[in-house]
Amino acid sequence: MSETATVVRVRGLAKNYGPAEVLRGLDLDVHKGETLAVLGPNGAGKTTTVEILEGHRRRTGGEVEVLGTDPGRAGRAWRARIGIVAQHASDLLDMTVAETVRHFAGYYPDPRDTDDVIAAVGLTAQRKQRIGRLSGGQRRRVDVALGIIGRPELLFLDEPTTGFDPEARQQFWQLVRGLAAEGTTILLTTHYLDEAEALADRVAVIADGRVRAIGTTAELRATAGDEADVAWRDGCERTAHPTALIARLAKEYDGEVPALSVTRPSLEDVYLTMIGSKETTS
């Protein structure tokens, strides 16, 4: 991968809050045009990492480059090239969708068309409504509209679908896929596996302030190796050679093994093992 194709480059990132080490040597690359999901449990350091990349927080140590610039020293021109959808915003409640999006468009050198953006996030019918009267999911769409109005090269989405109902999530995913298809590089944090699987080209699992694994969901699943759980009426066994076990069982039962099932670990099992909340092997 050449340097120009790396949009985010992080090496040995460290962050302490007083005596607490939240990030301890985190490495991460985000390639141009990809959607990377940062997955991890609460308190793993996802939001801290993202806020350092956005220039919102100082780091304690390590190297960070976002769009070729250190976010700790970046200026207006750099901010015009990124878009941020942060958590927990409750501002702008008295303003309408259209007023707000039009106002924010004025901050950028080459904004997208206001009406196009409102249509893209599916709020055309609500464009004259005050943001305070929208549902939670609709408000999040306003956040996204403000995040993309400046035509960002890199978009940060921090736990964007927390609290969504299933339908709103599906619609939101559709919106994110559309942005990715237009070539926007997206860095998404989430603690939903299905969201990472649905949207991301690659997934980085963060736990305890470090990246534990990074790759496509298929690659992550492969790290579990060949082990599978074989279960039947009278027992169950985890084995790297399930076929041999079943052959043995077939002999024992002289034919059909009662209530036989073979289960490969799900991505969730792999993930839970990685973040250490399930029988760790290391």
Added chain:
Amino acid sequence: MNLPGTLRIGLSRGRFEMLEFFRDKGAVIFTFSFPALLMLMLGGIYDEPIGEGVRLSQVFAASIAASAVVSTSFVNLGGRIATDRDDGTLKRLRGTPMPVAAYFVGKTIQVFWISLAELVLMLGLATALYDLRLPTSIVQWGRMAGFFLLGVTCWSLLGIAASRLSRSAKTAAVATLVPYTLLGFVSGVYIVPSGLPPVMEQIGALFPLKWLAQGFRSALLPDSMAAYEAAGTWETGRTVLVLGLWTVAGLVLCLTTFRWNDERTR
């Protein structure tokens, strides 16, 4: 690609903030009615004549008009900025190419127009109810305009600094309303200046509310009323000096303490 200019964004923020303010009905009602009610209360209680053709209610009206401007600058701005920090406004803006200066241009526009509206309302009430005369000479109009602008500038900067003292929007109300109310007593706003115990008067003289109220009285009352001031004159030069010093102090406090977010919290 050229970034939009600071002034252009600042003016756009000013419009946006004005709209936001006037749509927040609770804030509008509180901001405009609290000083008006105070004026009605005090003017109704103390209405006896003092000096030549001047009634006590007119003295109170001039002083309360000054404190009303402090409420639209200091109290309003201190609370708004703390709210902006609390509800994610500052964080959102920090993630855009909006320059910091444009945020303050917007706030300046909002505070200036709301303070002017407040002043017009207070003077309107006082002329209608207590026969307060609007300034009668160029000198008095000059004092009115000068002290208004100086007062708004000084108290806005102090409001920005005060927004930093509080961790949240809820406590910001305390950080601004408590000093505002206490100063109202020791600065001769709620009590006739000559009726204050000397210690309280001296405490009041350290802070800019007393001087703003005195400045407003010099613009709105006949010059003969200067005899009722603590010093026996309007002390225009000293008033400008004290307000000016507090303005510089406020500016220094703002530049050294203002933060976009609170690094202490996660």
